[in-house]
Amino acid sequence: MKKKSPLTSQFSRNRLLYLMILPAAAYFITFSFFPLADGIKMSLQDFRFVGASSYIGLENYRTMFITPGFWRVFGNTLILGLSNVLLTAFVPMFIALSLNEVANRGFKRTFQSILYLPHILSWVVVGGLWVFILSPNGLVNAARVLFDQESIYFFVVEKYARGLMIGINLWKQAGYVCILFLAAISGINPEIYEAALIDGANSAQRAWYITVPELTGTLKVVMLLNVMGALRIFDQIYVLRNEVIAEKIDVLMYYVYIHGLEQFKIGYASAISVFIFLITLLVTLLVRRVTKYHV
Amino acid sequence: MYSRLYRRTTGKRIFSAVNITFLMILAMTMIIPFLNVLAVSFTTNLESYENTIKLFPREFSIIGYINLFRRVAIAGPLLNNTIVTVSGTLIHILLCSMAGFVLVRSRFPGKTLAVVLITVPMMIPFQMIIIPVFVTMRRFGLIDTLSSLILIDIVSTFSILLMKNYFESIPRSLEESAVIDGANEWIVFAKVYLPLAKPGIATIGIFQFVSRWNHFLPAVLFINSTDKYTLQIALKSLVVSSELTSTTQSVANNARMAGIVVSIIPLLLVYILAQKYFISGIMVGAVKE
Numbered sequence: 045m046k047k048k049s050p051l052t053s054q055f056s057r058n059r060l061l062y063l064m065i066l067p068a069a070a071y072f073i074t075f076s077f078f079p080l081a082d083g084i085k086m087s088l089q090d091f092r093f094v095g096a097s098s099y100i101g102l103e104n105y106r107t108m109f110i111t112p113g114f115w116r117v118f119g120n121t122l123i124l125g126l127s128n129v130l131l132t133a134f135v136p137m138f139i140a141l142s143l144n145e146v147a148n149r150g151f152k153r154t155f156q157s158i159l160y161l162p163h164i165l166s167w168v169v170v171g172g173l174w175v176f177i178l179s180p181n182g183l184v185n186a187a188r189v190l191f192d193q194e195s196i197y198f199f200v201v202e203k204y205a206r207g208l209m210i211g212i213n214l215w216k217q218a219g220y221v222c223i224l225f226l227a228a229i230s231g232i233n234p235e236i237y238e239a240a241l242i243d244g245a246n247s248a249q250r251a252w253y254i255t256v257p258e259l260t261g262t263l264k265v266v267m268l269l270n271v272m273g274a275l276r277i278f279d280q281i282y283v284l285r286n287e288v289i290a291e292k293i294d295v296l297m298y299y300v301y302i303h304g305l306e307q308f309k310i311g312y313a314s315a316i317s318v319f320i321f322l323i324t325l326l327v328t329l330l331v332r333r334v335t336k337y338h339v
Numbered sequence: 340m341y342s343r344l345y346r347r348t349t350g351k352r353i354f355s356a357v358n359i360t361f362l363m364i365l366a367m368t369m370i371i372p373f374l375n376v377l378a379v380s381f382t383t384n385l386e387s388y389e390n391t392i393k394l395f396p397r398e399f400s401i402i403g404y405i406n407l408f409r410r411v412a413i414a415g416p417l418l419n420n421t422i423v424t425v426s427g428t429l430i431h432i433l434l435c436s437m438a439g440f441v442l443v444r445s446r447f448p449g450k451t452l453a454v455v456l457i458t459v460p461m462m463i464p465f466q467m468i469i470i471p472v473f474v475t476m477r478r479f480g481l482i483d484t485l486s487s488l489i490l491i492d493i494v495s496t497f498s499i500l501l502m503k504n505y506f507e508s509i510p511r512s513l514e515e516s517a518v519i520d521g522a523n524e525w526i527v528f529a530k531v532y533l534p535l536a537k538p539g540i541a542t543i544g545i546f547q548f549v550s551r552w553n554h555f556l557p558a559v560l561f562i563n564s565t566d567k568y569t570l571q572i573a574l575k576s577l578v579v580s581s582e583l584t585s586t587t588q589s590v591a592n593n594a595r596m597a598g599i600v601v602s603i604i605p606l607l608l609v610y611i612l613a614q615k616y617f618i619s620g621i622m623v624g625a626v627k628e
Contacts, residue, residue: 058447060524068438068494069456075491076460079471086471093477139365145358155362157614158369164606164617166553168571169599172578173372176379176596181390183375189390215368223621247351276466279555283579297466304470305560313470321467 080321083314091310104315114316116291117299120206124295125274127210133266136218137259140225141251156226159219170216171283175199178208205289213280221266228262229255271331275324296320380404380596387592403593407601411594415566416573417601419485423569424551427489431547432540434494439502440528461496466556473560487561488554488569498543501620505539506532542620545613552605574598 087104089097108114139159146152162170177183178198185195198204232255240250278297285293296316304313374394379387380403382396387403407413438457442450465472472491473482481487514522514531522530533540555571562568577590577598610617 061441061444061447062449064437064525064528065441065453067434068499069453071494072456072460074475075472076463076468079468079475080463082471082474083468086474142358142361145355146362155366158366160617161369161610164549164610165603166555166571168555168575168579169602172574172595172599173376175579176592177372177375181388183372183392186390186392190392220621223618227622247354272464276464278466282559283575301469305473310470310474317467317470324467
């Protein structure tokens, strides 16, 4: 049998490799890279589905900067986002520290499983569940009636709107973040604790002087994850908003959706998407710099 | 040896009791809402409107579930959702394993480009390109088809890198006999690598299953006709909209809560059966990002 030349054999081997990676490459080009470039292009256009779209320079960006509605949702995004970034980092950390003090392994495991559960449910389910529980004849109001309090329709009271969004988000995500902290805690060298014990440190001192400092790395990762998530809030608001509380909770991504795909102001909506993308990059870099987070 | 140092004092006991109480209250905020939903789903139509703290139905009834399928017609969206979830997850596993396998092969021309193509999209989140993705889907004529929902996220950086990590841990010596027998790259992948990467497949499969079962934004963007509705869209008008927008409710609370229960059963099953893969997947995800 004649041996193939090394080059040909190399090629036929590689040809299969190229075929195997082709679907992934094609998908990312079509649905990540191309849309990103396309979005930037459309943000500079008066986009039309039918007929030629004309370039209008930075007009869409100008419209964005002078529209009060845009700044309102921008403000909402910052308020909700920042609260989520901080609360969904520190509260789960506190829960993890508290859980770490429990000696019973079965309790720990069960608690962790229960706390994580809402994370795997969709925003429609979580939203529907809370809308029901906080409705005028739901669970919370039934409890209020027992204490002679009058029933409140929580979801249509403006002053509760942001608190509810932040609280429900925390309820949904706490278990997930808590697992990250628990894993980090279990990775701490037990000898450090033994040394502290011999020095007479009590459990609060051990938690504060050993566990918390050892968790700063995880805390940074969590904050960074939260920052990236904060500017992308969409499902929760889409599910839970109503006209009464819209002013307080409508966020950037929802604004993009409404203008782009309901009113078909594609160019304008693209300009806002590009703006969000730039802000995300900027904030991410800033957070990395501030927390000295290195990958 | 340290038992003397760990001795339990009254202070420690009080702390422990307070601590456990705190955690119990937290757990209750998770459990009670679900119990409430479950209880109401099994009430009669009339009882489901009662304004009481309900953790057990007074009179057990499955009329809510019957109405969910008869009047709300949840079967259609449920079927669509199953099609999108199952086919999407299987194709996702295959394509991501293939790409992950290519990344562990020794140098070949264009490998650097492949790595860039696969890792950079992680920084371009779907939410930020929804407008151009919609336009692209429209150009392909895929708007209002279930295919659009299967196609979205059919590969992901997370899954490809996770599979790559699993393949890297497989010793190269295992493939030697196959290569001597003249096996090509595909055979090496399918016969040697894939069977050894079952934990990796389980992890990406579970995460894909959960995210596809719960998919919402893509359906909001791409689907218009009611016969193509997937579960979350149908569920939204059932459990949220009827509460917040209309004054006259056409669907009783028991059917609405039955909708929630039915939609979370598959997730609950996966969660209970494959918990260890969830934990490992979470860790990989956080480290990667």
